[in-house]
Amino acid sequence: MDKLDVELESVDLIWCEGAIDGVGFEEMLGYWSSFLKPHGYVAVTCPSWLTDNRIAEVDDFWTQAGSGLDTVAQNVDVLQKAGYAPVSTFVLPKECWTENYFAPRRAAEANLTAKYPGNETVAEFIAGNHYEEELFATYGNLYGYVFYIGKKL
Secondary structure (H helix, E strand, O other): OOOOOOOOOOEEEEEEEOOHHHHOHHHHHHHHHOOEEEEEEEEEEEEEEOOOOOOHHHHHHHHHOOOOOEEHHHHHHHHHHOOEEEEEEEEOOOHHHHHHHHHHHHHHHHHHHHHOOOOHHHHHHHHHHHHHHHHHHHHOOOEEEEEEEEEEO
16 A cells, blocks of 8 residues: 555545554555545545543554554644545444454454464464453543545645
8 A cells, every 4th residue: 555556646546444544644645645636535544533632541552553543633634734625534433343343353363362272472462452442442432433535636
């Protein structure tokens, strides 16, 4: 996603769910702009603060995960500075995390534990996953995945 092999200004839409934050919201929006046709669209999801009430424990987790969290307003500002007109933003329902992310991940964790019993690396990985889930259960009203849609100017 950060080394596209397509012609400049040849793409109508770039759609990215859940991966932009690992590379960089601002960096990717700027990079992708050159590949979009005039008036092309970006549609991305990115974990974001839904409030100005930041919790250090959550901030630390997401910073260590490689992305950090910004507010919706900050991300919309980045979208505009990267040359897009904001079209829409909306928060994905909590079930997208609980039912469509955490629940299937628990099944995968059970498979990993069965395949690699007693493996310390697997145990640490799973503990990190559980910590993320606990954070969301406790503070999920303060942050979530937000869908951002922008139109290239």
